[in-house]
Amino acid sequence: MKSIGVRMIHSLYEDGGEGSPSNPLKYKDQDYMQLKESLLKEQKIFCDETFPPNLDSVGELEGFTEKNLQQIKWIRPLELNPDAVFVKDGTSRFDFQQGHVGNCWFLAAVGVLTFRKGLMTQVVPVDQSFKDNYAGIFHFRFWRFGKWVDVVVDDFLPTLDEVPLSVSSTCGKEFWALLLEKAYAKICGSYKDMIAGNPPEAFKDLSGGVHMSYKLTTPLPDLWDVMNRAVQSKTMMGCGSFTGKKGRKINAKFNLVGGHIFAVTGLKEVESSGKKVKLVRVWNPWGELEWNGDWCDTSDLWETVRDEVRNQCVKEREDGEFWMKMEDFCTYYEEMDICCDSPNFVDGDEACLWNCSVKEGRWEAGKSAGGSDFSAKEFWTNPQYRVTVKAVEGNQKGDKNVLLSLMQKPDEEHRSEVTYHSIGLAVFQVPPKTPKGRLPPSLFENQEPVILSDFYDDRELIEFHCLDLGEYLIIPCTFDPNKTASFIITVYSKTEADLE
Template sequence: MANFCVEMIEFHEDGDDGSPSSPLKFKDQDYEQIKKALLNGGGKFEDELFPANLDSLGELEGFTPEKFSEVKWLRPHELNPDAAFIMDGVSRFDFKQGEVGNCWFLSSIGALTFRKALMERVVPPNQSFKNNYAGIFHFKFWRFGKWVDVVIDDLLPTRKGRPVSVSSSSGKEFWAPLMEKAYAKICGSYGDMIAGRPSEAFKDFSGGVYLHYPLSKSPSDLWDIMDRAFQCRTMIGCSSLNGDRGKQIFKELGVVDGHAFAVTKVKQVESEGARVKLVRIWNPWGDTEWKGDWSDKSDLWETVSDENRDECLKVHDDGEFWIKMEDFLEYFEDIDICCNSPNFVEGDEHQWNSHSKKGRWEAGVSAGGYRNDRDDFWTNPQYRLTVEAVDGWSKGDKNIFVSLMQKHDEENRSKVSYHYIGYYLYKTAQGKLPSSVLLYVKPYTSFLSPTRELTELHSLEPGQYVIIPCTDGAGQTADFIITVYSKGEAKLQLSDD
């Protein structure tokens, strides 16, 4: 393990509640209390807050009224008398995507299976269909700075005896379908999980740092970044091209268009005297693979050493395949990397520290819009950032990572409409900046984006700065959390008037 892989300090602004060891109870449901009552009474849990009906199933693409009428909610032992929660550990090959278009979420679970400690946090152990079974299970997710414990029953939507959504590859193992149901509950329904980015699930699995790389303008050392990221036990996801070109590639080369995948490994091999950089990718469909160079049946595997071929090549229709880096850049659209710390970007040995503050844009009070709103911009919350010197740092080295996340109040994920958000960063020793300064001093800026979370790396000299998070228009109300990860020491505090 590379020595630049350090653990990030977990920050909880409001005390221990919401920590991994003391998560908040989602919808005030207490797993231990409910289970104890069920065991004493001999019943099986039926969740009234996420009932087994069509409201919880939600709107599903391609589902006709006839299909909806065929849906039955069954417990795992009704699908298989030998049902188990986990068999021989967890793996990306334990499950396959069903009729819900949530490949972004399932590919992210595939990436999560490589993070054993994190997996056990999200999927608490000691859950079973045998010992003390009461039809109740629970899972933990990170939500806007806090960990929450989500309770569910084990009634799964099925049609004609098969799960509507995620299914067990073996027909016996049900941790993945139940985990999906818990996430559907916090999203509002199964239908509310349709469409998304792996980075969203990565964040909710870890509360960690994520970086997004569009492959059309990726850094020249992206493969090295990916290599270091794997050494740091990251989660990596990618998306394929959409539109007419994506459909053509799907038809000719087998890469599903407009689809999310997990990146599961990188490997450099020697082929006919040349070094080839390879990327291993997994399709949550559980089948349908790349058919080009370095695919399972490619003759190019005969040009590498027996050791590399034995290590890498597994000719199975399991959705996982190798592709060389050049083809990956050409036929895929972007990549998301989520880790405990940004160290993998440059591979240095510095410890990164984390500082978070929660804030709110309030219409008429602290929602000043962006910099062109001359009269109101200064009313946005302002945060004082103190950057300390770091040994060995030189100008251009990335030493500050900023995350700005907005929180929505909508219970159904599909109905969320995010504001365009961004922030301005000023180098100044003043306290809270007045409009006269903000309008005429050139800031470091981030772009505005209609996203849940915006992230950006900076190279900042030691000194005093002010960060002003904002929306694209005055009067837009929302809660937000701003987090600064610093290489070395730094301080973040709300500026006084």
Template sequence: MALPGVCMSILNARNTKNGYGTFAKPEPFLNQDYEQLKQYCLIQGVRFIDKMFPPDQRSIGGDVLKPADLSRVEWLRPAKLVPKPSFEVDGISRFDFGQGIVGNCWFLASIGSLTFQQQIFQQVVPLEQRFDEKYCGLFHFRFWRFGKWVDVVIDDKLPTINGQLIFVQSSDRTEFWPALLEKAYAKVCGSYSDMNSGTPDEALVDFTGGVHMCIELQDPPGDLWELMCRAGQSKSLMGCGTPQGDTAGNAVLPNGLVQGHAYAVTGVKQMMSNGTPVQLVRLWNPWGATEWNGAWSDESSLWQTVSPQNREMCLSKGDDGEFWMNLKDFCKFYSSLDICSLCPDFLDGNSSCHWKTAFYEGRWVAGTTAGGSMNNFDSFWTNPQYCFKIDELLSKCSTEQGEKNMLVSLMQKPDKRNRRLVQNLHIGFSVFEVTGEFKAQRGKFPAAFFRRNRPVAQSKSYKNAREVMAFFALKPGEYLIVPSTFSPNETASFILTIVSKGETHVQENSGGHGDVQHDIREPNPIKNGEEDEKKRTMFRQYSDMYEEVDAEKLQRLLNEHVLKGDMKSGGFSIDACRSMVALMDTSITGKLNDEEFVHLWNKVVGYKDVFFRSDVSQTGTLSLIELRNAITASGNTINDEILNLMALRYGASSGHITLESFISLILRFDRVNQIFRHLSNGKDMTLREPEWLYLSMYT
């Protein structure tokens, strides 16, 4: 049985801290360990069959083949297709393969770019894999997926019809690394069908885990050529795409380019043409055919205007899908360029200054930390916030005033394994400079800050894309980044990446509250001897012969004499009262004595007062935004992550918290904090198994 999500979150955080999820220690995808599986297969003398991505219709998906063709699919191992299969033959090249029937040109174009970077290629595709004496039908590949490296195992059963591969096909029928790599990525996406349609940046990032920059070619930066040259000289991968036509199909235009299609950028070169410098870009079509036929194409007469050396070096005639075009035509006929690199040094030409990269994982939760864009002033402040400081050292890395020194990327993480089911939200981010009175701000910046300040930088627009980014210049100072969805109350997880010159000090900014106009104070313990004696008298009317009350009697006491007419959901449930007894029971009898009961009564009355003071909308319930203020007013500090969990655990489907739910959650929060303080050293807590069971099964 799968572990609860909160437990997995803690384990993932610990694993990340211990280096798991890095390239050196990739996490086994779906908990399938390559070495253990291989050892088992070799000892047992069996061929591996992957139950997590079985060789059947589920792994193909429903949108690639017609039902009649789907029934004809036969999954065969390479040895059934050719007499002597090989993982790779005579090295790795973009010309090793061509696209099959699935619309994954974005993925294959990225592989074409990947073949130019041997070091990165071997990170993704371990080349020591062979069809030799240790062959057991098991292969593995590595991808960077949303913040961590994963190792993906597959069996080598490949889908065929009439003995022919139906997806990616190798130029040499005995070479199988392209088909196996495609199958591993299909497994990550959910199925082959889930690979239909996409953009190169997705695969480029998954191949590197590196810094990604997207350039809109309809409005390119002035230094586009210099940027592409630096990327070409560094360990970078580049891909691009043509605009979509009137239909969703890949129509071939008269100029030879394919609409709505992904290409790999395989080279950039400046050469002299009739004494004039010309900037050329080389591109590759993952179809392995169909090329540009305009200026600088294979048959263009312009090649006669360059030196014989350049012509011999660059011109390769043949319908292999690769061609040259000048930079102006490239920007005219392509819509976007994606550059992805292990090292962000390609961003500028200043090699004396190193770029630093930091990742932060967060989550928007409807009602608590999903405040929407700045169109929603009352809730925008509730979004996750990240403070950072740019010091003078960083600014010295810029050789010119206004030189760009920071790249910010916001990537949303899917909540579904199947890629085609993922519904990307419109996401973006804003950067604010922190000045004046707000420099002393502790906790979340309130709504007042955003009313008085406008962003100094931001993503160009809110896009329903996997990732949005912006590259900009900031002067030394203190800043605040706020990632958000366009609409409020949309739940999703995200990764915020900050790439900067020199050291930039970043921290998540949680806790605090917004502009609370009402007088909400921490509840003070009620120390009135006469009042307490009245409560004891009431208590004795319900207590047993040992002057104790159990959960059932406590339920009647609280509902009839404490909540009275303030109940919105029928009062405290019996389970809520059992929990209260366990939290307040100092003698472990399953009952409360009069002192424990009076202590609980006073707390409930105090929390009830906080509840109604926080209910500024006067609905008799707390919105999840009001919940944050109520928790702060109760004397507790809380970060966004815990607040999100509270909303999920105690909130109603309407997104509101009733009085009873609020009292239950705040009482538990208070008592669990006390337990930690008493059993820990203030930072960490270690429990033996019996202690953990003793504590968790009762409280």
């Protein structure tokens, strides 16, 4: 496979600059190395005052009474198991299981993150231990709204009856996943603030990559090819099961948990009784409850394939992972998300090295939040960004060559308190020889936008488009005027594209 990737042209950081992967921001201004050196020198064990071991850090969990919450005790791993280790024989999706916190959307993303070893070491620094230079302090890294941040935590874990409240170690002694979850709970505000979410949010926070969402109820004709390219590109993939009555019916019949997020962990085409069958491998972060339909672990259909294929694929154990044919995957799951460093998997243009340009902005009510009605004079108070699309060698007319992303950056500290506005993008073609600087609405009086995106009240809007050669004006906006919020706008382009 040819080399693929993204070349950062204008971003919120330069390589090695503040907020880059090699120089992340210090969350809560906590410097891991300085804190640890001080603790070792003073022979102290860390207790994090910014995320203390108390009920405020847990939050009001669903299904827990006040009495249950009062029974929670914070215990360090070495007290839970004297043989505690940070990582045992490498990291794997089978190292952990979901607990009492409804954060399957995050844990499914962590499960597929373990396949991306380079990114995994960025998120989970491996030089951490409960033995050498132990001081009760650990750190993890997340991509947060354009920049990488380093998050420090102590190793106190919430427990009930000396069993971890949330994520648990499947072997009882490996704690990297439990502490990673705690670090993410810290940036969310509490464990309670991790409840309910979608894979794109976790994928983004674990990689900073670009994601695409697919409705499986009306699958693309080439969805299998897209997924194959995604696997080759070392992407992260997740899928969501149906909610409500349909979800309960499927769960009762096929053992698929309704309203739940799963990880997609593999693809394979096998020959069964002389016919080609496309199979998808799926993993439940509960670590149990597996599909019991065709091609499940105990299915007789495995007797119809070659012995080496069956031995390679079938593991008859309760680990939450199973195979199902592509048709069943699209029937019994509602949606799928793919996240990768570049958009190459979307159209199969493996040779393309995408350019990426990123800017921060803000809508201010009464100043720069003109809403979505481009015929209204207030519309032109919205922020403006100009981008030039140039020729791409081998690009055919009509090929999608620009991917636009608009991400809201909330002001609230607690994730559960965030209310996202309905956001979208309008794109206008700029007349030739237009001077630089902010453009007046008079230039566009007889022109409608070449792109007017759909509007969604999600954290991120992302759309793939075809733009002809020329200069364009991109206007990010909220559907209703006079909304205040910060945002990040990103343009991925198959040509060099300066975002101004």
